[in-house]
Amino acid sequence: MSFLRYKTIIEEGDLVIAHLSRENMTPLIVDSRKTYNNKFGTFKHKDMIGKEYGTKMPSHNGRGFMYLLHPTPELWTHVVPHRTQILYVADISYIITYIDLKPGSVVLESGTGSGSFSHSLARTIAPNGHLYTFEFHEERAKAVKKEFEEHGLSDLITVECRDVCKDGFGITNIVHAVFLDLPAPWEAISAAKEAFKQNRIGKICCFSPCIEQVQRTCASLNENGFVEIKMYECLIREHDVKTIPVYTVADAVNKIKVQQDKKRKRKDQNEQDDDNSSKSKQDPPNLYVTKTPNETKGHTSYLTFATFLPVLDDE
Amino acid sequence: MNKHPKNMSAVSQITEDIIIKSEENQEEREEQDTSxxxxxxxxxxxxxxxxxxxxxxxxxxxxxxxxxxxxxxxxxxxxxxxxxxxxxxxxxxxxxxxxxxxxxxxxxxxxxxxxxxxxxxxxxxxxxxxxxxxxxxxxxxxxxxxxxxxxxxxxxxxxxxxxxxxxxxxxxxxxxxxNPTLYSVWEYFFSKNPGKIRDMRIDTLSQILSLANVRAYTKMLVVDDTQGLVITGVMERLGGYGIVLGIHDGENHNYDIVRYMNFSKKIHDSLLTLSWQQVFKEEIQAPFNYQDESTLSEKDLKYYLRRKVNYERIRDTREILWRGEFDGLIVASQYQPESILETLMPYVSGSRPIIIYHINKEVLINACVYMKISKKFLNPQITESWLRQYQVLPGRIHPSMSTSGGGGYLLHATHIVINESLPTPIPSYMKQKDTLEELNKSDFCNNNSIDETVKIESLDQNVTSENHLVNSEELQEAENKRIKLE
Structure with a gap:
């Protein structure tokens, strides 16, 4: 139940995200017989038991440490076995708000991929909503199904292996929202239309990296009677905080003088050292600044949204 | 102090009760239909x-x-x-x-x-x-x-x-x-008066809710000076299962936006509020004069009961706060973030998210430095969301000609528990120096990679310290800087 409920103390069998650095995290199922070895040292699972989540734990041989983090869908996106391209937090967050998910929502997702987004969806619609997710790759469907069971999500999520573009979703008049992450979402839109709960408003989001896909998706949404067709792009940029020294022109002059002094000293080595050269050596004031990374994510996918209109009695 | 109807342990049960109570309601699947x-x-x-x-x-x-x-x-x-x-x-x-x-x-x-x-x-x-x-x-x-x-x-x-x-x-x-949804309510207030919601854009708000892992069965601590926009988002995601404790400016809260969502009573009940004054234990709450209810006239009784409920609500809410173990802290406030962290961090559990919003990055830079120095925070990071809408007419797809210039900044980190009983060595640089410049050269925020040469040195000195866990890159950078300038 760790994805749906927080725990304070780590126990046998719990899922812990071992955080070694921002780029290096590993999911561990606590098993007191096991030991986790990495370049920072040896960590015995049994040492984790009884500790609070969030503890900074030193290794057994004192070489380093790691943080024992509580699993969240956000951390899971970092450690998920990358079976497919996954969604990132900017897209995940915006989609969930835009398609109006909350506890109790019933939502359809296709394809499931690595199940990373499914974790975020399940988190938001719990405890009384439901996620129907479809994956046409059989091995992947099996793997995520097992994973949802391990993470206590199987009551919330129904996984089905199915080629939705060919065979539809097999569900009608049920869902409040639809998310399509497919190579050709337009092939699934008319089936998605049937899956919507027919007497209420609904939202659909199609996730495609190419503008040509967006164009075809929009045309299909329009043909199928969806309205309010809108498209967005959402990205996150980091700003790293650091300090820089702020030197002045006087420092620049001084630097030259110091160099000249050194040269002169080399010339007349016999001459006595005077303290002139070092007298003005002072640390400059520091300034807190931020810097954006040299390289960052420039594109994930286009998010095409549309609204499903409730069917009128005379239709 | 003639009567004291509730003992302390009963009060401390309240949070559990709320969570359990909502669990019982799990059966009522068909909530009020918002469509x-x-x-x-x-x-x-x-x-x-x-x-x-x-x-x-x-x-x-x-x-x-x-x-x-x-x-x-x-x-x-x-x-x-x-x-x-x-x-x-x-x-x-x-x-x-x-x-x-x-x-x-x-x-x-x-x-x-x-x-x-x-x-x-x-x-x-x-x-x-x-x-x-x-x-x-x-x-x-x-x-x-x-x-x-x-x-x-x-x-x-x-x-x-x-x-x-x-x-x-x-x-x-x-x-x-x-229909009022988080999106449409935001849209209305953002277009009408963005200053009122501290210029927070919906993508930024959405990220707050994700990063803070807001969901059913959580206990969130929120400092909201956005007219209740953030509180509204949190309440919706709790869906009535859990607690959101809002710390507000002034004597009474001004969470105006909450009402536009037409929340059910169950969701409304998940909101608790305290003023900044009520947060502090030193600020004694004026005691309530309990009276025999049977002696009061109907009019007086109504007034008396209202005062009693109000008194007990504040008293109990304070107990809930002080009992701590909150599942996250979200801040979107005009007050200095560092002072808010000082005040509220004791009430947040380990491995829980801390998210601070501000439209001005500079405010967050100082807070980020504070976080890096304090060691209680893992990976403090400032991020900015970027949102672009496209026109999608056939054959005429292009980004909108004019767009929002910025949606604000987020500073987020994870709360870390430093367990004193564990042999976590105190790094020597922490002992005397506490400026970021010094810290920049060493490990202050979990740069866990080991620089081999430094490691050998420290082993030679036979010192048990974290100094050997130095980020080689940053060290090199600092070194390079010095060389360049000398």
Whole structure:
């Protein structure tokens, strides 16, 4: 139940995200017989038991440490076995708000991929909503199904292996929202239309990296009677905080003088050292600044949204 | 202090009770249906001009949309949200089909011959007003105007559609009721007065809710000076299962936005509030004078009970706060973030998210430095969200010509538990120096990679410290900087 409920103390069998650095995290199922070895040292699972989540734990041989983090869908996106391209937090967050998910929502997702987004969806619609997710790759469907069971999500999520573009979703008049992450979402839109709960408003989001896909998706949404067709792009940029020294022109002059002094000293080595050269050596004031990374994510996918209109009695 | 009806352990049970109580309700699957237009609820109405009006809908009343007409509320109550309605015969409404934008096709016509000439329109303003008075439907007026436009056929299909749209914005009597969702409520306040919600954009708000892992069965601590926008988002995601404790400015909270969501009682009950003054244990709450209720007159009793409930609510809420173990802290406040962290971090559990929003990055930079020095925070990081909308007309896809310039910044980190009983060595640099510059050169925020040479050195010195866990890159950078300048 760790994805749906927080725990304070780590126990046998719990899922812990071992955080070694921002780029290096590993999911561990606590098993007191096991030991986790990495370049920072040896960590015995049994040492984790009884500790609070969030503890900074030193290794057994004192070489380093790691943080024992509580699993969240956000951390899971970092450690998920990358079976497919996954969604990132900017897209995940915006989609969930835009398609109006909350506890109790019933939502359809296709394809499931690595199940990373499914974790975020399940988190938001719990405890009384439901996620129907479809994956046409059989091995992947099996793997995520097992994973949802391990993470206590199987009551919330129904996984089905199915080629939705060919065979539809097999569900009608049920869902409040639809998310399509497919190579050709337009092939699934008319089936998605049937899956919507027919007497209420609904939202659909199609996730495609190419503008040509967006164009075809929009045309299909329009043909199928969806309205309010809108498209967005959402990205996150980091700003790293650091300090820089702020030197002045006087420092620049001084630097030259110091160099000249050194040269002169080399010339007349016999001459006595005077303290002139070092007298003005002072640390400059520091300034807190931020810097954006040299390289960052420039594109994930286009998010095409549309609204499903409730069917009128005379239709 | 004559009577004390609740003992302390009972008070400390309250949080558990709330969570358990909501668990019992899990059976009631069909919550109040938010997809229907209901009596006595707030709705937004999109006008032909594109403006949005907020209305508290009451049955058996007329709703005025200004120059676009007036309709009778019963005409839309009980219907699902989604459709647009046209006013006809004064006060009556009928559903109209949405006109799809893809019906606009590309044609050979171009705007070469088009001149902006008002004389092309044969209908005068007075004539149009007369048509309106006759009770003619908006669509018919526009049709007449198109007929009266001598050069209409010369326009491209695209500009024809644009012309009709422009006329619709003026003469149409079509409106669309919009259900209050986090998105639509945000949209309304952001377009009306972004300053009131501290210029927070919806993508940033969405990220707050994700990063803070807000979901059912959590206990969130929120400092909200956004008129309750953040609180609203948190309440919706809790869905009545859990607690949100809002710390507010002033004596009484000003979470105005919450009410527009038409939350059920269950969701409303998940909101607890305290003022900054009430947060501090030193600030003693004025004791309440319990009286024998049977001796009070009916009028006095009502007043007495209200005061009693209020007193007990504050007392219990304070207990809930001080008991701690919150599942996260969200801050969107005018007050200095460092001081907020100092005050509230003791109440947050380990491995829980801390999210601070501000429209000014500079405020967050200082808070980020504070976090890095304090060691209680893992990976403090400032991020900025970037959102771009595209026009998606067939053959004419491009980003919007004008867009929001910024949606604010987030500083987020994970709360870390430093367990004193563990042999976590105190790094030597922490002992004397506490400026970021010094820290930058060493490991202060979990740069766990080991620089081999440094490691050997420290082993030679036989020192147990974290100094050997130095980020080689940063060390090198600092070194390079020094070399360059000397």
């Amino acid at each position: 229907l237009i209901l009596d006595n609820q707030y709705i937004f109405i999109q006008l032909p001009s594109g403006n949005i009006k907020v209305v508290k809908l009451q049955k058996d009343t007329n709703v005025s949309l200004g120059k676009f007409g007036t309709f009778h509320s019963n005409g839309i109550i009980g219907r699902p949200f989604g459709h647009s309605y046209e006013i006809y015969d004064n006060y009556q409404v009928k559903v109209i089909k949405n006109v799809a934008f893809y019906e606009v096709d590309e044609t050979d016509a171009n705007n070469k011959e088009i001149l902006d000439d008002p004389s092309k329109q044969k209908l005068s303003y007075q004539e149009i007003e007369k048509l309106k008075k006759q009770g003619l439907e908006g669509q018919d007026i526009i049709k007449k105007m198109v007929e009266g436009h001598s050069a209409f056929d010369q326009k491209t299909e695209y500009s024809k559609a644009k012309y009709i749209k422009r006329k619709e914005a003026k003469f149409s009597r079509v409106f669309t009721p919009i």
